[in-house]
Amino acid sequence: MKGFYKYLIITILLVCAACSSDVPTLPAKYTPVAERPAIYPDYYDVVVPCNIAPLTFGIREEGDDFVTCFKVGDKTLLCGGREVAPAVDEWHSFIMQAVGETVEVEVYSNDAGAWKKYKPFTIVVSADSIDRYISYRLIPPSYVAYEKLTISQRDLSNFDETVIYNNKFVSSEPDGQCINCHAYKNYKTDNMQFHVRQHLGGTVFVHNGKAKKVNMKTDSTISAGVYPFFNPKYDVVAYSVNNTGQIFHTKNPNKVEVQDQASDVIIYDPVREVVSHVANDPDCLEVFPAWSPDGKMLYYCSAYFPKHNDIPHVENMIRNYKDIKYDVLRRPWNPETGEFGAVDTVFAASSLGKSATFPRISPCGRYLLFALAEYGCFHIWHKDADLYVMDLKSKDYFPLEKANSEFPESYHSWSSTGKWILFASRRDDTNYSRLYIAHINDDGTSDKAFLLPQKESEYYDFFDRSYNVPEFMVEPVSITPHEFVEVVKGEAVNVKYSSDFK
């Protein structure tokens, strides 16, 4: 018994010692250094929302010890060690005091007893808050094979990530299931959808909070619905229908070319379970529909690539892959009659020798955000792909220079306020796409993009999946993964094709 109490006391003391944290202090003496410290991720001079999770970063300098001081006015937040990871609550308390201000970040390092202070960098805390949630698909950057796929959601104010759906629920060795193309109506989750492919395939469609499985393939359409876009105001969804193939570069670092061998745009009515064509020119490849905020204009991309008499179409596309260039078009839509008006070319990228994809209209309706590269439609695999903004009033367009990099950027989306964009970029290691957030100014330009923060700075170094199709949400998905599984395993509603949508 004596021995027991002795060990108990020792244990308690050890636990207390472990719990007591070292409070870092700023060194009194130090040598200033002209350079900024090497850190990862790169959070130099970024603009962040006031409700973002802590910007954890790692200091990649030589040294035995480090102290980092976030300073705004007379308020400071100190962190010790190579890993600069403020606690979530502390960070939020600090950052709420810095709204609209510029936080100065000072990094001190101790090398063999001698302290030095690096040139400070800044973080601007915007008064514009950001939608609290995002969702994305996590998928390895493979080409043909797939195994573990999830659609996950993340709380941007902290590091919580939960699974919306995981294909491992129903996927097995002989019966694989792919999942993709999650989308939401107006940033809310009571109307949303995602596709499941191959095993138990169909579209999981949540309509006014009720989930169902829909089989969107008809004899009149190329495929089931692929890239979706909910009409923000009306109860319809635009989809592309695609026949997609891919082929590999033998030497080019782009590695793969993904091509739509055929694609059209359709519209789906989830109440009447009807689909109709919007754009299905046999000589064109129409894809990537996107509605305007008022729901009365449908934007999409189209590439003119007619079939050749003597050469099989697929072979022709492969031979001339650099000639496939997409423009951004639009058609007005009358919600009363269901009819579409004449086609209007918004951005003739092909005339500039370029290809524009993934059009997204800002919530205010003024700006068109798209990805631009030399050719093709799958820009996330094109090194030269960058984000561009077009002012729909003046028709001026420009690259988001502070958001872009020398590596692909794509899969962009606007926040509900239009003040932030979220996009995928391969700039970190050229292969795995990571999510970046950038602030959009009133003139449509952007500030420097910052990497989605994680609890550990080295998280992305070991994370073996890419982030795909990020979307903002104002609320989390409430349907549980297990409930989605039951829907996936259930019977699908078959849609009907109608040539007349009204």
Next chain:
Amino acid sequence: MNMGKMMRNKVHNNKVQGSEGESSINIGELKGIPSFLNWNLFAILFFVVVWALLAFYEPALLFRVNELSGFLFDDQYYSEMLLMPAGILYYAASFLVQFFYIPVLGATIYVALLALVYWLTYKAFDILPKHRLLAMLPVVALLVSNTQLGYWIFYLKIPGYYYVALLGVLVSLLAIWAVKKTHVFIRPLLIAAWIYFAYPCIGVYALVSGVIMGVHWLCCSIGKKQATSWIVYSSAVMVGAVVLACAVPKIYYKRYTTVPLEEVYTVGLPVSQWKSEHVPNNEDKEKVVSIIADVNGRVGYPAEKVLTKFIISVDGSFSQKAINTAKSDLFASVDINCPKDGKIYTFVFVGKDGGEHYLNAAGGKISIVAKEKDAVIPKTGHFVCVADEKIKELISFKTLDGKYLTWNKQQGVDGEKYYVDLVASPSDGNSRCAVVKMKKSDKVCVADDSELFGLVNLLILNSEMPANAAPVPLFVAGLGNGGPMGSSSAVLNDEHTSAIRIDEVGFEPKPLTLTMQDRSMWYEVKVYWIPFFVLLVSFVVLAVLPLFSRCGYTVPVMMQNIVYLLVALLMVGFTYLFWYNNENFRIENEQNRAMWDEDWKKVAELAQKPDVPTRQVVLNKNIALLKLGRLGNEMFTYPEGSADIEASIPVRLAQTGGKMAYYQYGKFNFCYRWCVEDAVEYGWRFEYLKHAVRSMLLSGEYRLAERYINILKHTMFYADWACEMEKYVQNPELIARNRDFAIPVSLTCYNDFLDVDESYVEAYLTKNMTNATENMSKPYVEAALASALTRKDSKSFWFFINYYVNEFKLNSLPKHFQEAVLLFMNVDKGRTVQVPKAFLDKFISKGTNSKMTKFMQHVSRHKGMSEAEMAPYFKDDFGDTYFYFYFFVRNIKTN
């Protein structure tokens, strides 16, 4: 004092009183040896032998098992593992597999843990010394669950497979033993707690061991003849354990998002690995048979045994994925139904609208005539097959009045066009045809069905040898998504035609019979479950063993000895039977190890061993010879051929050694692609990470290489290698100075273009080498020449040999290239290639000339024999020449 106790006392006295009353020596209890060896001698011997076999006979296998595994000292890796039930088990198992990097060390740890299983088994179940051999049952089962794998090591999806079952059993035994020591009143709580808390850690092993605890306790109660109340109590605990084992997984199902409901009871077992039955059930079989039954025997379609294999290799569920895989394998087969000499055929063109037209030769003129529904084609639409005497693939067709069909070429403003005509002799024009298996990438007109692929081309040739002509696809017949169909070729350019059939007149599809012949036990997927079944049975037997102490029956000593020996022999026999022992498999692994060590001489030496090598062995050998500068002189001095791979799954070079081959041949993108694809399926293995580093390093993608270097720096045995590679990232100019990188880099003298390998590495490499035509390095040209020789492609050979001698100002040619010059000249007979005498004088040695002369003399001495009959007579004298390879090494099937 019960009978059991009496028996134990008697054993303890070191003698057993036999039923006859005389003293007898029990085999497990020998005099004159240390006491700890009593009853353990067999086990000790077994462990020593197994250790020696693993450490010294299978070191390459162990090393490969480690390379095909992965483990990181990183929180994220650990967290990812915990997302699955049994994640901790996988984590610990993956950690231990690493030690196979040093095979002796890994084998020692492995065998030590097996020994621990043995010891814990007899401790946990209180096994009497004379029954101690039974404690070897789970050991043997665990061992053979690994040694049976063979090529499955490339396709395992459970992380740390080699240790998963062992650790699961080990921890379970500890728990069984610990629970047994506790007071009976808290024992039920412990059993319940064990099942509930251990399930997320070790999965199915927690469930089974929990039930075993209950069963064993009940059997002990009965065996010890305890009071009825105790028996009822222990029965209730057993029932409770079973109920919990059923309920707990379902409770946890709600907490995990990574496991289907159907698999919650089998987490920790390789269920998804060997889920499907190898032989389909009747309903599924009929479904597939009905799809392809009417092509059985039809010209151009797979031969029946290939169709049978197709059905067999499509697993029980017949999912699209499985069918696609099986179709790819079917496509790889070269065994197709050919037109037969003397039989009569019609040519029928099937339109997109389903209407049929037939080829007609009335009045000496060719036409295509619409076939009326159900109408019989007149005699003018019949053509007799005339097969070549010597070359079975070479055929002609003639009308019933003796005119030969020919496909003549006409040069028009739109390019070449072909038209059908009649000639008097088969050697006029291009009438000779060959039935050749079509490549997937060959042109087809109709692309409606993206699943369509062709199985046969009927080629137009202008010489006797199939490889010598510019092949022009006349038509294809294929197996489409919706059933048997075909498509027209661009040559005929008939946009209305979707299929052309050669039908034998009077053709009736034969009923398809499924016969499983000549298949080893390794083809049966369910065989792989046997060790796990034995494992389960052994624990059930051990759990109920106490029941038998109640019966009081004493076995005579002699009988005990016999049973002991029999059981020991059975265990040895079981181990031997389930130890995958394939020479080619062993050589491939040894070559792989040597390739990573850059020991190319060893790689080549290993290729001398098999009588018939697999294509992996040949591919590795050729890489080694290229590296050593001996390819042109020696590549055909090694055994050649394509040995069948003994495995129950299609084994692809892409998974076994294809990445290494792509890397060594400078196809860095393709190497990387397969690293990523296989990482998706099987997880990031050390081997994939290393290939990714090297391929991205040499293709100049330093940031990407650095990512994988950084990952490898967090491993136990690859950190140093990663640091070594990091030097090249930081100083790329050092790459040019590294001798090991020289050949792969020198083989990158090709332009970028879009391509697919259809998952066939060797076929792609040998075909692809001919794509570069200028600015080629010497190693590239040598590799291209070797590819041309392997494919017996004289056209490519002439192009590259010309480049080789002129570009590099050579004064001599390697031996096999000389042989090829003479051989192709002999075959061509000056029709397409004129080789200057000066060239022959300079580059063809007297020895090669003499060899060729002798070869031709040998041929004429064996005239009238088929190649298969002639081959043995040529092997000794000419087996190390290209002559032999060209004529006698046929039907090479690559994977």
